[in-house]
Amino acid sequence: MFYRPQSAYFLRSDALEKIYSKSEQARIGELTQVYPTQLTLDNWRDHRESLSQVEYLLSGWGMAVMDTELLDALPNLKYVFYGAGSIREFYTELAQEREIGISSAWRANAIPTAEFALATIILSLKQFWRVQRKAKQDRKWQKPLHAAGTYQSTVGIVSLGAIGRKVAQRLSQEHELNLLAYDPYVSVADSSIDGLRMVSLEELMASSDVVSLHAPNLPETRGLISQSLLQSMKPHATLINTARGDLIDEPALVQLLKDRPELDAVLDVTLNEYENQDSPLWDLPNAIITPHIAGSINGECQRMGALMVDELERYLSGLPLKHNVSSQTLARMA
Template sequence: MCRGGKQDACWAASGNAQAGLCRGICVRLPQGGLSPCPDAGLSCRLPLNLWPRLRNQIENPPGLIRFSAVTKQGIFLGDPFHIDRVWGPDERGRLRARLEISDQVWTPEQLEARPASLRDVEVVFSTWGMPHLLPAQLEALPSLKAVFYAAGSVRAFAEPLWERGITVFSAWTANGVPVAEFTLAHTLLALKQAWTHVRTLREARSPKAWAHLPMPGVYGATVGILSLGVIGQHVAGLLRPFDLRLRACDPFFDPAKARALGVELCSLEALFQECDVVTIHTPWLKETEGLVTGALIRSMKPGATLINTSRGAVVAEQEMIAVLRERPDLTAVLDVTHPEPPAEGSPLYTLPNVLLSPHIAGSCGMEVRRMAAWMAGEFENWLDGRPLHYAVTREMAARMA
């Protein structure tokens, strides 16, 4: 890196520089063009006829890392498997353009073993598997100012960070995008009674079953959303283009904002009694545990569908199972359960009117890169002093799923 203090930019190549150039290239960027840096103390000096070539490499630097005059330092911390899966080459490239960071994934034990290497680290990037750091591990990061968590809930690890005044950012809204898309898909299928038709044909194995069962269809149907948090609002936005009626139960949501979303607020009882599909987006809190009772499910319309992509504990599961046995016309689409996965021998595995999936509504496959991309963007906002969107406070976390 530049050592003279007068340089405008410094470029360092990883390994041998391209085209046989020197390992370390330090240049000034005066208005008139490029010239060797006289203060760099480098052992090499390039012939003048090579400077146009060098300029092209600087402007199009494959494999090169740029460091500003004052460069922040960051690390990846957590589970290497998840870090490598979530933080892809594009997202890492955005980070490297703005700070010093290697591909090494640090573990809590390494923090304690090598504290001298980390005293200038100001930023941590992580995802699923972010550890709950102990005091001794946090002591190894005395300069830490922010943690950018490319996943959802931060409740498992954030408390000691908040206590030290460290800002915690989360990609919980990015992780909610595929949940809303999953909900949209199942809502449209439910309004066509798709799963009931599939089950009927499979069980009958006869052309006599080739008939349309009673179904609401999409046009004019009523869809209910339980809780208008970020995901619930996104679901409402995705459903708005369709010719159907949207209702929601959320006692804390501003009625004016609900109207702007095209949503009619109603009671919990009315939501279950009057909607063809009810989709649950309530966070799992002490106050919401067992909120969806068997009585509410039993009150649903003939042929109605219950979708749960939130948390299994917000549903009184044994009561739900009893109702689903009584009401084979109802369908439950369950991406979450409590416990998760269901215990061996649970009726949820075998009930014909239960569609059970292994918590796949959230970010999967390449969708996980969205979370890293949003955190990379928030890091850039933080670094440049622009408005921030995804900081999570202790008070916010208490209300989040």
């Protein structure tokens, strides 16, 4: 009889079909013997005596911290296929010591984020947000006097990770812009991004018509966009953040937007996103806030699941993995 290793789903109860479509679940069932109950943070301890044969976890949002309690219940666990982005909150040093590998769908999640950032950059260069507000207020047809436009204006990309690199490549290929980038881990610009120039963060912030943030949320990047950098922004510029709210000194940003109403900030992320009802940003007309929609939402999430099922198939076939997270990659991930 053909041997199929045992797998289990471990993720938030509402995330299974959002990430793993019915067809992908069928593929997983062909490749492995799936544990009959989806594991969640609330129920996994009820099954701990039955998990000894599980070798692979198909996961996503709601994965448990891989601590001693969990890993002792999964003594034969070999690999985790994580159908979402960051793994920092649950993938532990203990899991690494026990040589449990992990793949993440962060590159798939980078696609919609880059698409959103690209669209937002173009709209910002046209001062869409400002024009829309004024047109609605005045009920009058008037083009923006200070919009940089998309020809020979300057866009600054902070961090050339998976998302920032995609944004820079698309801008380089499709638009005639001056592209600046800051990334302390990149000393020479990628030759695939025509015309990109690596500069200091200070030069990027002071020279760009639009600044787009794509840095990971690490101890060394929290508050990266400081008060002095914010104050250096050129007149009529736009700051876009699709990364993490922690990157910006938010009180300084609030004061900047008050003091310089000609600036705009497009924020898909803020500090304390789900508890920020009292943030003064809501009251500022030049702060455009969206509810963390840049990353994968709705049907886009199934791209992440498909990527992980492909990865599972490669693993079981003995092929090199495409999305394995090495210790070096982990050190720079969000």
